[in-house]
Amino acid sequence: MSPAKNFLIHLRLPFQALLAPFMLFGAALSGGRPTARFVLAFVVLHVCFYGGTTAFNSHYDKDEGPIGGLEAPPPPGRWLLPGSLILQAIGLVVAAFVGVGFLAVCAAFAVLGVLYSHPLTRFKGKPWPSWFTVMIGQGALGAIAGVAAVDAPHFTVELGLGVAAAAAIVGAIYPLSQVFQIDEDARRGDRTVAMMLGRAGTPRVAGLLFAIGSALMAVAAWRMGRMVDAALFAAAPFPLTFGVAWACRPSGDRAVFRRVALFQILASSAFGVYALARLLLSSA
Numbered sequence: 001m002s003p004a005k006n007f008l009i010h011l012r013l014p015f016q017a018l019l020a021p022f023m024l025f026g027a028a029l030s031g032g033r034p035t036a037r038f039v040l041a042f043v044v045l046h047v048c049f050y051g052g053t054t055a056f057n058s059h060y061d062k063d064e065g066p067i068g069g070l071e072a073p074p075p076p077g078r079w080l081l082p083g084s085l086i087l088q089a090i091g092l093v094v095a096a097f098v099g100v101g102f103l104a105v106c107a108a109f110a111v112l113g114v115l116y117s118h119p120l121t122r123f124k125g126k127p128w129p130s131w132f133t134v135m136i137g138q139g140a141l142g143a144i145a146g147v148a149a150v151d152a153p154h155f156t157v158e159l160g161l162g163v164a165a166a167a168a169i170v171g172a173i174y175p176l177s178q179v180f181q182i183d184e185d186a187r188r189g190d191r192t193v194a195m196m197l198g199r200a201g202t203p204r205v206a207g208l209l210f211a212i213g214s215a216l217m218a219v220a221a222w223r224m225g226r227m228v229d230a231a232l233f234a235a236a237p238f239p240l241t242f243g244v245a246w247a248c249r250p251s252g253d254r255a256v257f258r259r260v261a262l263f264q265i266l267a268s269s270a271f272g273v274y275a276l277a278r279l280l281l282s283s284a
Contacts, residue, residue: 006077011051015069026143032150041149048091053113139170168213
């Protein structure tokens with residue numbers, strides 16, 4: 001396999017697309033408009049930073065079994081580490097043209113990526129630091145990136161509720177991506193959130209965090225006078241909890257990987273359609 005193909009695979013771009021609704025949701029809550037500048041920011045965040053930090057992590061993890069977005073990851077190529085750093089450096093340069101606020105979000109995400117993966121800090125190997133890092137990075141900062149990319153005029157309570165909701169929902173998703181990696185993570189010496197919660201506790205806590213995130217979104221929608229949106233969010237925990245229980249039911253790691261992947265795709269697609277529609281309607 002060529003180094004370029006190896007690098008591209010380890011960016012796991014289809015997997016990064018599952019995080020897209022959070023940036024769209026943040027922009028929609030702020031009442032921003034989806035301009036060409038927003039599209040550029042969207043690409044920078046998802047390719048240069050979500051993809052770049054994922055490649056950075058893969059260089060150190062050297063996974064052999066299923067990981068989020070890859071059922072059979074190839075061994076990391078020799079250009080994975082320098083390529084991940086160069087990609088993020090390019091992202092910072094482009095982010096500066098989007099705006100100071102967006103640049104700050106991207107820089108913070110890059111720092112969290114190093115703290116999460118590098119052997120000197122290795123937050124990934126500690127359940128609470130890893131959980132909070134991902135909730136803040138992919139959840140809160142993901143939503144704030146959408147706000148920064150459209151230059152929201154001011155902070156609102158509804159926006160704060162939405163950012164907190166994004167963090168809670170990412171907190172629910174994160175251990176689901178580890179539940180089929182428990183044995184491999186243990187061999188590497190990591191102690192992950194899924195290991196801390198256990199195979200039975202992971203779907204229960206994920207369901208609780210989905211309920212918290214959905215409730216926060218429902219309150220934000222209600223405060224904005226969007227009653228239909230509030231009702232949709234209030235009902236969301238029911239299919240999400242059922243989906244989590246189905247995806248995590250005991251079986252082989254690869255079977256769990258496939259069910260978790262399908263659940264994540266369906267949940268992200270539904271949220272993404274809503275967030276994009278709300279962004280377009282809010283800016284009309």
